Amino acid sequence: MLLIERYVIAETRRPLVIMLGILIFVFATYSAQRYLAQAANGSLALNVVFNIVYYKVLIALEVLIPVAVYVSVVLGLGRLYHDAEMTALSASGMSPLRIYLAVALLALPVSLLVAAISLDARPWAYANAFDLEQQSKTDLDVNHLLPERFNINRENGRMIWARTIDHGTGKLHDAFIYDTSQRRTHVFRADQAWIADPNPDDPVIKLAKGNGYALEHLGARDESVAFNAMTMHLAPIESSSETRRKAAPTARLRQSTALPDRAELQWRETRGLSTLLLALLAVPLSRTAPRRGRFASLLPVTAVYALVFFGGDICKSLVSHGSLPALPGLWLVPSIMAISLIILLLRDIVSIRLR
Template sequence: MIIRRYLVKQVVSTSLVVIALLTLIMMGGRLIKYFGMAAQGRLDAGILFSIIGYRLPEFLTLILPLGFFIGLMLVFGRLYVDHEMAVLNGSGVSRHKLARLLIPMTLVFVVVQGVLMIWVSSWGLRQFDALTNEQAVRTGFDLVRPKEFISSGPYTIYAGSLSEDRKNLKDIFFYQRATKEGKPDVMILAQEATRVEIKDDNSANVVDLVQGRRYEIFPGTPKYTQAEFQSYRLRLENDKEAKFESSDVEALPISQLWENRQDPVVSSELGWRLFVPFAMIIALILAVALSEVSPRQGRYLKLFPALLIFASLIVALMAVKTRVSKGEMGIFAYPLVLMAYAIAGALFSRKQKLAPKIKKQIQRVRS
């Protein structure tokens, strides 16, 4: 049908543009954070885009419903402003029939959202955890680059040169800020350094320094101590605070969630993945009901209020997830919230027919 192809093309193109813009905004902020961590020496710059790629499905699970709803609102609003809706209505095609024409496309979005939430997002989180555990949370000599000062937690390190296997360094400068008040800062200058591998110990970097000096400096005072050494072993503890936070439940595959569904936390995550994709259908119902505007008003007049209503649906689902995880609600609270918003959308779409009847009933009661 020509009308269906026209609507689908408009909605899909508009929604994809909105989703791309929202993704750029949200991921841009996270990318800036990771760049800052890389500049501080807490993250290898080479894995930045891998991290973003693994986190992208998680962000899309929230961006996709919102982008789809905004796309529907903009398309339907334009139909009203450009008088296309009036022409369609005059031809016997109501907005409810237009909504029915968009149901197949909406189901495709539901499937895409379901695949993201049930499989892809959790897989991305597992890959993200594996990547960060292996490479990203590194400190000290792990991130040394020749002729560059690298800061990592309380450490600042400089090496004039570095061997290809990253085990031998020359012209070493090392500075460690005191972690406790009253303790001295430590500065070490050495001609060479060799990394020492200790089995079953991943909590620190160990290096043997050769021919150098060690200074203990008390900040704010002229007091310091100096010692020369021929060989000195230095142990750098890894920064325990430089860890990425990720919920173990959110990274679990759907099969494990189903096996442990009796646990409230697992049940809340299971319900979130299974029922939230149906928010796409609610987006269609609400968009049809809330997008009606007159040509003089412009198609953006009701966009913000409608956006707040749809955002309240996402917030309500998140609140349900929290309550279910605490054992205060059952998993069927998710479909109840979706049904409540579907009924509200149906009432909004019938407001033109209901308003005169309600007004007559009020006048009849008063008389």
Template sequence: MILNRYLFKEIALNFTATLLVLSLIIVGNTFVRLLASASSGDLPLDLLGNMLLFGSLKNLLRLIPVALLIGMMLAFSRLYRDSEMVALGASGVGPKEFYRAIFSFVLPLTVLMAVAVFIFSPQLEVQNQALRKEMYQRPEAAGIPPGQFVTAGNKTNNYTVLAEGIDDSRTVMERFFIRVQDGANEILVWAQSAILFVDSATGERFLQIRDGYRYENDAERGGMSIIHFKEHGVRIPLRSFTRSISIESVSTLELLAVASPANQAELQWRLSIVLSTLVLALLAFPLSYTAPRQGRFSKIAVAILLYGLYANVLAMLRGMMERGELPAWIGMWWVHILMVVLAFWLLRKYYGKPA
């Protein structure tokens, strides 16, 4: 029991420290990317914090397996460096005792991972998609910052837009002006307010302009027609955005209900995130074996490369399943089996045949 608590503590401390460092790196990179989008006008500043939160939580689940692998290897590498592994081996402590401590920590973590991946992760993605939809419908996302003229298009087909101000809700543009040049036809619109909205069927942006005037030149008769309107709609493709409903936001029960290739791929991907926690925990102990006078961090570099290969193969298989190029019965399960076989092979190589 004393040994079990000691090893549990070593694994937990190193895992927590590794996860914290990796999280700081991911959060920092996400913040820099979002800040660049905000500075270029693609992301409203008031949504920066929420986007950072959702993006960081989403990436955190994917960091846990690799953080566990590196943390466990750091813990066992220290035991090898301080000759504690040699002393424990001489005292009759074998891999069974180590795995008892390993899985007393990993099994509860895996249960939490399963709950997070299968239940909370889709809900988190729904919130993320809702936030992106709100961002997409903001005037700033269409390239219409308040108080600035914005021009898009070419010499014969172009738009010039000006919104003098945007209200506190960040949705209504006040004292709105737009000039549309379509070949020889020129249209000027001035209105008290305008709202940007997105067509749910086509994904195109439209301006709902209220209480204004439309000025249009008449090429055939000459002169200009003036129309006063209460409400008017104009399509405004100022920037090109690709919008699609992410399958990551679909609940696990809905994925089980429809056996499409994309749903099968997503289900196996979610299961792979959970299984990789157990697989990497099984692999970490024999992979951390360090011979005398061997560098402490040499095996960690090998582990990171091995994890990169493992994760990339799973991602490649996921893409093949989504495109229907790989049957679901082949899927991703065999990759986990290969990693388990590798773990047992390393155990036998370094620690001999179990008694």
């Protein structure tokens, strides 16, 4: 590798490492604060918080890495333009195409990493994070329930209240349970309650010495019962179709013909290429006059990234609803980026020939 390419890569790599570290730290801190708040109010087990934050950070890398690469190229090259180093290199006969080459050498392995994260690591992290949240939010993990407090599960509206909780035996004393579904609302009060089966797909709880009430939403067939012992199957927490789609392996999406699955597949397949094209587009966007300031092009740089990001998101929604054909589908945004990059490259080639 030539000296100029190594120099440009070094000037770009330093802000990339710093920027990516800052973005990961900020996102991890925000996620930890969010889930720790849920653990503090009793809706999430504390021992799974940091595992969930790890999976959330892994999911976010699909977005954080392209942002870091894009901004680092703008900042790194912007400093060279600000200090007139690019002017000196150009005066010495250096072709501007070598700057594109240097950025491509740095962005290519990064884009391959983003592609691997999007195709494999992201759905794996989604599936694990969802399983952890559901197992912890199933209400039947008494480790995160608080005594003399309405422990509400916001996923399904279930509420559990107990005067005392024996975490050693897992028993709730003087318990009150509110469970609702589309047709009925169940209310139970029992001297004791404990977990028979914590499986979130079919949770089972046992009650001793109490009363139960079943209230119909649309009819008048309400029921009440007094019992000495009762076994109750609670309604499982259903995952949304969007969550299942994001957690689905890429191989399964390739076999599906559903439009939302095709949109999700194209989103994953375009992430790596979009990262590379975005880094290359940052080369002409970083150009400023000497001594003008490295942030002089901040507005167009921000506008281009917003167009790329929101354009991909809008195309995904249009493909999911059938308003945009699957071909080009989400490949429309990388295609426009590639055409724009070719035009800018041709402009630089023409300027070289004129000189």
